[in-house]
Amino acid sequence: MTGNRVxxxxxxxxxxxxxTPEDFWNSLYExxxxxxPITKFDVSEIEVRNAGEIQDFPFEKYFVKKDTNRMDLYSLYALYAALEALEHAGLDMNQVNRDRTGVIVSSGIGGLQELEEQILRMGERGMKRIxxxxxxKALSNMGAGNIALKxxxxxxxxxxxxxxxxxxDAIGEAFREIKYGHQDVILAGGSEATITQIGIGGFNALTAxxxxxxPARAAIPFDKDRNGFVMGEGAGVLVIESLEHAQQRGARILAEIVGYGSNCDAYHMTTPTPDGSGAAKAIKLALEEAQLEPAAVGYVNAHGTSTQANEKGESQAIVAVLGKEVPVSSTKSFTGHLLGAAGAVEAIATIETMRHxxxxxxxxxxxxxxDIEANVIYGQGQEAAVHYALSNTFxxxxxxxxxxxKRWEGEG
Known part of the structure; x- marks a missing residue:
């Protein structure tokens, strides 16, 4: 089945x-x-010092103080990004079929701040004081739920x-829902707020x-001196529509989704397959659905977490499927690793790369x-006409x- 263009x-x-997309892109460009350095809590007990914290979050644009009693920070981030996405897309919810308008917004962990606070509260004051x-607030589906409610x-x-x-996976699921005619519009992406004592402490215990x-040398993907990832936080939400729906309402189209590959290494709880074979299969699946030859890919936004095992395997996967010439970069070097939100903000970075x-x-x-053979772009950015791009997450x-x-050039 060919299905709808998305x-x-x-x-x-x-x-x-x-x-905003503009500020986000300008930071990448410049x-x-x-x-x-981490400011949210004292890190003197451990050796981790840095993170990609949200600074000056524009809370007042959409929220009031009592919203913090109903939503964890990750939900606030998700809802902010969703409302911004609607505005950016010029989408009026009063002009859509609400039954065919959905939300698929993920989180790797969910309301970790709320979990931490209430478990500590229980320990100090007893179960009845939860x-x-x-x-x-803690459930990982409530980012999506709160957006749909709003x-x-x-x-x-x-x-x-x-x-x-x-x-x-959220974006990929949205792509398939629309491609096969189940929905007209979906807000898709991810949100995470895990720069907490238990979040940083937990990953530190894992020596990750x-x-x-x-700070300038903490997140250094593919570098010979990389020694672990840097935690980030935030959210990204994309408005995804069928081409027909977007054209009917006269929407500005930013890019097209043409393929999605999803699979499992089935190898280890935390370590990817050493030869990158699982990642390579996912890349191939995305290319097959997109009906793309490897040579057509002009850019890869790498998972690139700044960890030894991950990047050796990812480099091998990219080279095995796409060759050694395709430009590769990791925008986690700017933001830190946003865990369950990483793919969404990196999808935005990938689309902006094509557009600019x-x-x-x-x-x-x-x-x-x-051990890195991929064509990693570092030192300075690179002008390039990119018509097709991949974004990896593992x-x-x-x-x-x-x-x-696929870059949108007004065809169709």
Whole structure:
């Protein structure tokens, strides 16, 4: 079945490098990283010093104080990005079929701040002092649920939880729902707010986080000195529509989704297949659905977490399927790793790359590791006409999710 063509007509973002698509892109273009010393709590007990914290979140634009009693920070981020995406897309919810308008917004962990606070509260004051809204605030589906409640979307509403692949899987699921005619419009993406004591402490216990003190050299994907990832936070939400629906309402089209590949390594809880074979299969699946030859791909937004095992395998996967010439960069070097939200903000970065004809550098990276054969762009960005691009995400549990995008040039 060929199905509907599926396009993106808007997006919203809140991130360590900007709270609008314009600011987000300008930071990537100009090389401004959002990784800084952690300010949310005391980290003197551990060696981790840096994170991609949200600075100056424009809370007052959509929220009032009592909203914090009903929503965890990750839900606030998700709802902000969704409302921004609607505005960016010029989509009036009073002009759509609400039964065919859905929300698929994921989170890898959900309301971690609320979990931390209420477990500590229980330990200090007893079970009866747990706050009534604890469960609704902590659930990982409530980012999607709160968006649907706010905008009145009555179609599909769910959250896909596949660790760091969650947002790509959300976008991929939305793509398929629209491609096969089940929905007309879906707000899809991811949100995460895990820069908390238990979040940082937990990943530190796993020895997964960078211990480099210099923020400019903490997130250095593919670099010979990489020693772990940097936690980030934020949200990205995309307005995804059938081409017919978008054209009927006269929408500005930003890009087309043409393929989605999803599979599992089935190898290890936290380590990817050493040879990158699982990731390579996901890339191939995305290309097959897009009916794309490998040579057509002009850019890969890599998962690129700044960890040894992940990037060796990803480089091998990219080279095995696409060759050594395709430009590759990791925008996690600017934002840190947003876990379940990573794929959404990186999808926006990928689309903006195609729209502006400019490949962002991998910030902080100075010298590639000897085991990296992929064509990693670092030092400075690169002008390039990109007609097709891939965005990779790979998560704990062996989850792989790859999206294929096409630059919109007004055809069709």
């Amino acid at each position: 396009v993106i007509t808007g997006y919203g973002v809140t991130s360590p490098i900007g709270h 090389g401004r990283i959002g990784i800084k 706050k009534p809204m604890f469960i609704p 905008i009145g979307a009555q179609g599909v509403c769910k959250s896909v939880t596949t660790a760091c692949a969650s947002a790509n 986080l960078s211990t480099t003190e210099d 004809g400019f490949i962002p550098k991998t910030a902080g990276t100075r010298e590639l590791s000897a 998560g704990f549990g062996g989850h792989n999710a790859v999206l294929a995008f």
